[in-house]
Amino acid sequence: MMQTEINYTCNACGEEIVIPLDVSQGHDQQFVEDCPVCCRPHVIHVQVDDDGEATAWAEPEQDYD
Structure with a gap:
């Protein structure tokens, strides 16, 4: 199951x-999205391995005060 x-x-x-998760966008994805809770922008990284298992992590788009 995907x-x-x-x-x-x-x-x-x-x-x-x-x-x-949209695997049609490739195995290595990167995009900017605002947190729906605090509205701070993040660069979201998504990696999909050959078995279709995906991992995601976020980095701040800019430094927070």
Whole structure:
């Protein structure tokens, strides 16, 4: 069964965020998304391995005060 969602943790507020997973966009993805809780922008990284297992993590788009 193919994954349709993946989680990452917001670096600013610590919330676990669920996002849709679109494997048609490639095995190595990177995009900017605002946290739906604290609204801070993050660069989201998604990697999908050859077995279709995906991992995601976030980095701040900019330094937070």
